[in-house]
Amino acid sequence: MKTTRSLTAALSILLVGLMCSVHGGSLQARTTRRSGLLYYNGGYWKPATSSGADSGLPSPKTEGAACKDVLERNGQYHWDGFYSLTSSAGKKYRAYCDTTLEGGGWTLFASKTSLSTPIISNTFSEIAAESTDNDAAGCIPSSSWSQVLFRFKKDGGKSRLIYTRSHGNADFDNFLTCGKRGRAEMFRKVGGFYSFSLHNHNRRSPAANFYTIPKLHFKSNGIAENFAWTDHWLGMWDTPDGTNKYRYSNTAAARGRKCIAGTCYSSDTIWLMYR
Structure with missing residues (x-):
């Protein structure tokens, strides 16, 4: 003692x-x-x-319209966790914020735990904003967002993916934004992506500019790079991918269903966050 x-x-x-x-x-x-x-x-x-x-x-000061506001108000005294946010309608709700990764300011808006559950809906979900361990489909409640972070909850050294709107595709932006979804199913050429991980000392890939997914498939079932392409970017569909060009997968069932930047985990929760 x-x-x-x-x-x-x-x-x-x-x-x-x-x-x-x-x-x-x-x-x-x-x-x-x-x-x-x-x-x-x-x-x-x-x-x-x-x-x-x-x-x-x-x-930390816990009020804001989004986690980016909370980060800017708190200076050096901030940490990852739940904060009180206020919707555009003036309603308060609880949301999980990542205030550290890649500059911080990320607000959770959707999560995927099971293999077959869709992750994007067309209406904002307050439950999704705080659901860190459960399936909770959602969308981005603000039209002024600039980036989306795709990551696993148990992050460790796993790969993360960031989509930058200014280099992306308007149809994909609308798909992610509440109340903006267009046709039920789309295949689009979508730029604006880069990945990074602790295993790679947080160096981004590609090192400069952004990667363009030649054929990104998105609809109510989920979001996925066409299964015939590289398998190194996004795979969040409701059915498994029969091909296997992934960098790593802990189970065959996870391929194409719970994959970020070429790594697939059936036992971890995917988080979608915006800033």
Whole structure:
């Protein structure tokens, strides 16, 4: 017991005055006079209590229209978790925010846990905004978004994919935006994609500009690169892919159904987030 207390005290002393974060593969350090035991959450050192009350650090401001607003209001004191947002109609709801990955400001709007469940709907779902572990189809409630992040919940070193609207396709943008969906089924040439992962030191691929998926298939069933193409970008369909050019899949059943940037996991939840 004495050894445990001594170790805890030593860790507290070591962490007092030093807050570290990793972003884009670089290590940054900030000094602070505030004290408290911190832990590393994968992107930032954060208080050992979720509120931050015991650490002497301020709790984050939790209001905003989207997670990007929350991030901008809180400066260096922010961490991944649930925040209170306000819809365009003035209604408050709870949403999960990623405030660290690739600059942060990501708001959850849809998730996919099972293999055959669609992930996009045409109406906004407050339940989807906070459903981190369940199937919850949704869409982006704002028409002013700029990027969409495709990632797995248990992120670790898994591949992530970002779609940038300014280099993309208007029909695909409308498909992702609430109340804007066009025809029931579309095949489109869609640009604006790049992937990155911790395994690759967060270096983006392609290194410059964006990748264009020659034939992206999207409808109520899901979103998927045509199964005859590379298998290295998106596969969130309701039926499995008979081909296997994926970089990794933990089960054959996951191929084409729960795949991001060529990696497929049947046991992990896919998150779709916007900023």
